[in-house]
Amino acid sequence: MSARNDILSAIRDRQVKSAPAPPEYHAPTPANLVQAFAHRAQLASAEVRFIDSEADAPEMIADLLRARNLPAVVHVPLSCTSLPWHRTPGLTIDVASPGPDDAAVAIAPFGIAETGTLAYPSRADSPASWHFCAGFEIAVLRADAILPHIETVIGRLKASGLPSTINFVTGPSRTGDIEQTLELGAHGPKALTILIVRA
């Protein structure tokens, strides 16, 4: 018999316990989704800035890089090339995959208020690897794309067809593996700034 059939019949021979379908769980919903999101994201060591329009993102990104003494270069995936980068002539755009010390921008289609989490369904014009390869990630998130729970995001994505990968990102990369003490920037980005576009 194949391993598959062997395992399945072993399960059927032994399975005795019956268990009812669990009732749907409803996590507590924060009162103000945008405020809750910003608060939670900051607790997870992300920086949060508000802008009035997506068109303001390039200028803000140039400021952020200056403030951190980083070179005025940002890696831009295809999904973000339509932003008005030409308005900030001092800022250079690179469309190549970012390296471990590079800054990269991404548009986050959803935010999750419960945990301050960004949700990125994988898309051809916004590669999943960018969220992990860069040293500094800047995410652009519309305030009206902030939903209460991870389940709400999953529900939206199911309605339009699930992608091959969904990345839920909360704050920068971190590790507690040395003496159980938190250090940021393990393998993924060392810093994360979220630009919330006011609705």
Next chain:
Amino acid sequence: MTADPRKFPEASRAALRDPALRIALGRLRTHFALGRAQAVERYPDWEDLRESGRAIRDYALAHLDTLLLRFEQNVQASGGHVHWARDAREARDIVLAILRDAAAKTVIKGKSMLSEEVGLNHFLAANGIETVETDLGEYIVQLRGEPPSHIIAPAFHLNKEDVARTFRDAHDTLDPERPLTERSDLVAEARRVLRARFESADAGVTGANFLTADEGAAVLVTNEGNGDLTRLLPKTHIVLTGLEKIVASLEHAAVLLRLLTRSATGQDISSYVTVMRGPCAGAESDAGKNFHIVLVDNGRTPLLGTEAEDVLRCIRCAACLNHCPVYAAVGGHAYGATYTGPIGAALNPGLMGVHAARHHATASTFCGRCAEVCPVKIPLPAIMRYWRAREYASGLAPKTATAGVGIWAFFAKRPALYAVAAMIAARVLKLLSRDGRIHGLPLMRNWFTVRDFPAPQGRTFQQLWAKRQ
């Protein structure tokens, strides 16, 4: 250190004499237990959440066959491959065959307890394939040739000076004068060294925290981002996982996720949670082209329908380790097994056999803290008791213990005799006491080397009880 669960008592004695380990184990309370307590406190209805988590896992275990079949069908529909392994050998062989097929010479790995359980790294090395662990803690212990000492913190037993020495030895092409005094230096160095390995590896192996049947998805929970790089950069991605990780849906996994990260590290959510359905979509520049899931049984299905079956609800958060007085005294390596602490004591006799892991089930004070903090309400002490009963029934218990219990049972079954014997014993013990405590008894010299107990004051419990009534 030992990798033999039969040597648990000897290894424990050695661990108790290790001063560096004492310092590391002190961090259980100050870091893990405190972080969890604060996270639980912040959550509005933790007990409801726990009950939901228990119900979700019980439902999954009661429908294991249908959920696994649905999972398989959905993974295949999204272009992935599902493999089934009855035991550790089959799991290793399947992984090797996939890697040979992909002509892979180097493999990067995300953290996977299952790959420790089946001994994957040594096996691949023996077959000419290099594996590089990329979770920082796993990387450190791999460089040292040690097994992980904690389910979620593999290098828990080490301090930063140990790690610095390990890095100086291993990264011998780097400047020997470089500073490695701060934790941030060590993290930065590992980031630099491992990024190059990610970029050049032929294949990646990760575990999975949950498998979801409705979507054919594997869910990966990490903080470092190494699991995702392992999936995204090489051409082949293999997910190696225990088959009991299945749940019905992503919505069910979302409930367990809330329990997992709070119980494990005290985080409301980890930095990265990734839902992986088949290969990355073809148009993506970083597409992992081949996606394989290896479902491993290795002793899990025989636990179904036994008194130990609730142990399969486990979501590997390690809260039971972090609150266990036994683990806090001896650490992880003494167990000589992949799973340590209370979950090891409840699971290992099932996976390794009662004969091999009987000491694990015996090493408990039955304080019950593990069951109190378990996010899916596994009755860990009850399951340990079950294994103890099995040990006794198969005649594996030590002769002295069996004889002692036999003598006690003789009196316990004869209440009148018991009352008289207890009365005599209480008086004798009082006579033997010094400063109101018993410091030694014949035939029990070992027991008293590190303990004493309060002496009875002349009357038995039954006499005191009768008086109170």
